[in-house]
Amino acid sequence: MTLQPSDLELLQRVAAADRDAFRLFYDRHAPQVLAYVRSLGRSRDASEDVVQEVFLAVWRKAGTYRPERGAVAAWLYTMTRNKVVDLWRKLPTGSDQSTEESLASLSERPEADSQYLYELFPMGPAKQAVKLAGLPQPYGKGGY
Numbered sequence: 001m002t003l004q005p006s007d008l009e010l011l012q013r014v015a016a017a018d019r020d021a022f023r024l025f026y027d028r029h030a031p032q033v034l035a036y037v038r039s040l041g042r043s044r045d046a047s048e049d050v051v052q053e054v055f056l057a058v059w060r061k062a063g064t065y066r067p068e069r070g071a072v073a074a075w076l077y078t079m080t081r082n083k084v085v086d087l088w089r090k091l092p093t094g095s096d097q098s099t100e101e102s103l104a105s106l107s108e109r110p111e112a113d114s115q116y117l118y119e120l121f122p123m124g125p126a127k128q129a130v131k132l133a134g135l136p137q138p139y140g141k142g143g144y
Contacts, residue, residue, distance in 0.1 A: 007072035008065075015063035026055055033080050040084055053083045 013021030037047040
């Protein structure tokens with residue numbers, strides 16, 4: 001049985017331009033990042049564009065990750081959230097009625113984001129990511 005490298009190890013290797021490490025990191029996180037973006041009301045095409053932008057940023061910025069500032073998952077989901085907001089801001093006014101509603105819900109209801117992370121990752125990483133990202137803790141089942 002081969003031990004899988006941690007996210008931190010993968011990011012360190014990605015920072016050194018290790019394509020295999022990037023592929024592992026992408027395979028590990030892309031499905032959840034895509035699901036997160038889609039949960040924010042994006043079409044499949046727009047969501048895939050955001051995921052592409054997120055992982056391009058991971059490739060370019062892996063060396064900027066600082067473990068003392070938070071978990072890899074918190075860094076990744078913060079970057080994802082920022083890319084979604086960037087996308088919404090680039091859209092022409094009135095091009096998507098749900099865009100304004102989604103942006104408002106993203107900024108006014110961070111507990112929905114934290115609840116989503118808990119549902120996506122019911123075990124430890126979500127709890128740590130939510131806490132380190134400064135999102136409110138969800139109450140009830142799955143909260144801590």
